[in-house]
Amino acid sequence: MECNPKIVAFLCKWCSYTGADLAGTSRMEYRPNVHPIRVMCSGRIEPTFVLRACRQGADGVLICGCHPGDCHYQEGNYRCLRRFHLLQKHIRQMGIAPERLKLEWISASEGKQYAELVNSFTQTIRELGHCRVKETMELLT
Amino acid sequence: MEKQKIKMAVYWGAACGGCCVSVLDVHETLFDIVAAADLVFWPIALDTKYEDVEAMPDGHIDLTLFNGAIRNSENEHMAKVLRAKSRVLVAYGSCAHMGGIPGLANFSTKEEIYCRVYDESESTLNPDKSRPLVACEAGEGVLELPEFYNDVRSLADVTEVDYYIPGCPPQTERLVEVFTAIVTGAELPPHGSVIGAGNKAQCDECIRKKNAHKKITKFNRPWEVTDDGETCFMEQGILCMGPTTRTGCDYRCIEGNAPCRGCYGPTPDVSDPGGKMMSAIASIIDEKESGPIDEVLDGLVDPAGYFYRYSLPVSFLRRAVPRNR
Numbered sequence: 001m002e003c004n005p006k007i008v009a010f011l012c013k014w015c016s017y018t019g020a021d022l023a024g025t026s027r028m029e030y031r032p033n034v035h036p037i038r039v040m041c042s043g044r045i046e047p048t049f050v051l052r053a054c055r056q057g058a059d060g061v062l063i064c065g066c067h068p069g070d071c072h073y074q075e076g077n078y079r080c081l082r083r084f085h086l087l088q089k090h091i092r093q094m095g096i097a098p099e100r101l102k103l104e105w106i107s108a109s110e111g112k113q114y115a116e117l118v119n120s121f122t123q124t125i126r127e128l129g130h131c132r133v134k135e136t137m138e139l140l141t
Numbered sequence: 142m143e144k145q146k147i148k149m150a151v152y153w154g155a156a157c158g159g160c161c162v163s164v165l166d167v168h169e170t171l172f173d174i175v176a177a178a179d180l181v182f183w184p185i186a187l188d189t190k191y192e193d194v195e196a197m198p199d200g201h202i203d204l205t206l207f208n209g210a211i212r213n214s215e216n217e218h219m220a221k222v223l224r225a226k227s228r229v230l231v232a233y234g235s236c237a238h239m240g241g242i243p244g245l246a247n248f249s250t251k252e253e254i255y256c257r258v259y260d261e262s263e264s265t266l267n268p269d270k271s272r273p274l275v276a277c278e279a280g281e282g283v284l285e286l287p288e289f290y291n292d293v294r295s296l297a298d299v300t301e302v303d304y305y306i307p308g309c310p311p312q313t314e315r316l317v318e319v320f321t322a323i324v325t326g327a328e329l330p331p332h333g334s335v336i337g338a339g340n341k342a343q344c345d346e347c348i349r350k351k352n353a354h355k356k357i358t359k360f361n362r363p364w365e366v367t368d369d370g371e372t373c374f375m376e377q378g379i380l381c382m383g384p385t386t387r388t389g390c391d392y393r394c395i396e397g398n399a400p401c402r403g404c405y406g407p408t409p410d411v412s413d414p415g416g417k418m419m420s421a422i423a424s425i426i427d428e429k430e431s432g433p434i435d436e437v438l439d440g441l442v443d444p445a446g447y448f449y450r451y452s453l454p455v456s457f458l459r460r461a462v463p464r465n466r
Contacts, residue, residue: 043424048416048457055457068429079424085434086423086444090415093248093445095462136462140292 005059005125007034009118010049012042014072015107016064022111030115031122034062042066043076047087050101054091057134060100060125064114067105077105097128147203147324149174150182150194151233152223154216155243155293156209160234161185163310164206170317177324178204191219197226204323206233206306206316210243210454211294214275215287224300229323231336233316235309235404237296238335239414240454242309244293245446247453247460251291293454304330306337309404309451312390335406338389342408343401347383348392349373356427360440363400374400375425378440380447384421385414404451413457415448422448 011017017038023030039045042065050061063084065077081103088098102121106114151164161183167174181202182189205227211217224230235241246254259267276285296302306319315337322329330336344351351373361378368374374381374395382403383395389405407414428434441447449456 046416047419047423048413051413051416051457075429078429081431082423082426082428082434083420085431085438086419086441089438089441090419090444090448093443093461094458095464132462133458137457137459140294 003059003126003129005033005122005130006057007060007062007118007122007125008053008058009034009036009062009064010039010042010045011036011106012044012065012072012077013038013040015066015070015105016042016114018108019064019106019110019114022109023115024111026111028111028115030118033122033125034118041071041073041076042080043071043073043078045080045083047083047090050087050091054096054100054131054133055137057131059128059131060102060121062117062121063101063103064106064117065103067107070107096131096133099124099128100131146176147178148181148201149178150202150205150223150227151180151185152182152205152207152209152219153184154207154209154220154237154296155212156234156236157242158185159310160206160208160236163234163308163313164316166313167317174320178320191222194219194226195222199225200228202227204229204231204320206231207237207296208234208310210236210240211290211296211299212243212246213287213289217290217299218287220296220300229303229329230296230300231319232296232302232305234311235307235406235451237302238305238307239406239452240293240295240459241404241451244295244452244454245450246293248446249461250463251289255289292460295455298454303332305333305335305406307335307387307404307406308338308390309402311337312393314391315389335387335409338387338405340409341388343383343386343388343392343395343405346388347373348395352376355425357422357425357437358427359437368398370398380422380441382418382448382450385411385417402450406452414452415445415456418448419444 011020020036045063053061065080071077084103088101092098104117153161182194205223232238236243255272273286275288276283319337350371355375359378363379366377379400381400383401385407386401386403387405387408394401411417426434426437428437
């Protein structure tokens with residue numbers, strides 16, 4: 001059966017969520033696998049959010065924030081970038097492919113880029129297949 | 142009339158014995174404890190058999206300190222027996238509280254551990270690839286061994302726990318305070334509380350000097366820098382679990398010029414201790430581009446093992462996903 005992945009996307013309110021909104025209002029078509037969650041800033045996204053998403057069955061996690069230098073709070077996106085690199089290192093140790101976690105900068109005008117990103121990331125996750133985190137954590141042996 | 146003594150038990154699951162020794166560290170206060178309590182079960186010191194405990198009526202023991210994680214069927218069985226026999230069951234020490242050091246075995250599977258121990262270790266010769274059996278026939282009858290589980294769990298994962306006393310091992314003064322409260326019939330905190338520890342983070346009251354704006358440009362292993370003995374470890378580039386760890390230990394490690402390792406567990410309301418710590422550490426790296434950030438992170442050799450040193454089995458990702466199945 002073809003993998004129909006669940007992807008959780010954390011989008012910052014100021015740029016990326018607005019960008020995603022633009023993709024929608026411009027009636028661009030893109031894969032329906034992404035479940036967006038709006039946060040005030042990509043700097044608000046704690047590693048715990050990502051780990052919880054994995055634990056609850058996400059096959060991939062997408063994080064989007066404002067381009068470097070554009071953060072509404074000046075440097076939230078830099079904090080996000082640092083956490084992202086540490087998290088990738090961490091999930092690799094936990095047996096999760098680091099490719100399942102992706103960070104991209106999407107500005108409020110980049111609806112098209114957002115739609116393309118969702119399509120390409122969905123394709124990456126489809127090729128990786130379902131993430132076994134949820135079933136591994138539920139199975140006690 | 143002499144006041145009735147309380148009945149007390151101390152038991153170890155998957156533990157190193159340090160928690161039991163921390164009970165002995167009460168020194169001469171032990172006389173007060175023995176005056177107030179009968180120790181009915183304590184494998185490190187007394188020869189009470191499991192059958193004797195199983196024969197006790199339910200609720201017979203007033204206070205049980207259970208230390209150690211749940212690693213095998215024996216640990217789980219005794220956890221359930223002691224739960225039934227005890228009025229107050231306390232998860233004593235990091236292992237019972239959060240899985241502790243034995244919980245790091247959750248980075249491997251049972252088969253990987255068996256393979257290392259019974260096949261690959263340098264001193265082992267095992268051409269038949271023998272493995273421990275749960276039961277085997279012998280001349281004397283059936284011999285049994287506890288079943289080794291794939292997953293290490295905390296005490297609360299297998300039975301209901303009344304209180305948690307964190308620490309590796311818990312600070313003995315905290316034990317005495319808790320014990321005194323129980324003996325004197327003082328009002329106990331709500332069921333499920335962490336007791337014998339503070340609610341603030343170590344950094345809040347740390348005795349070392351701190352700057353308001355911390356930046357990390359390089360992670361050092363402790364032997365790579367000469368600690369000046371007074372500046373915050375983090376500012377010297379040495380990882381310290383202070384930002385997310387509870388107080389209560391009286392800064393034993395810091396006073397001994399060693400960074401905090403996080404044995405007292407996370408502050409209240411933290412759902413994933415390692416995740417919180419990663420959040421705190423990463424955000425103060427003094428770089429803004431991927432390449433240099435990765436270079437700084439290269440100094441963090443084992444992030445998962447470091448940030449979840451005591452808490453892996455109670456975290457969102459309580460074990461590593463097995464490589465191939």
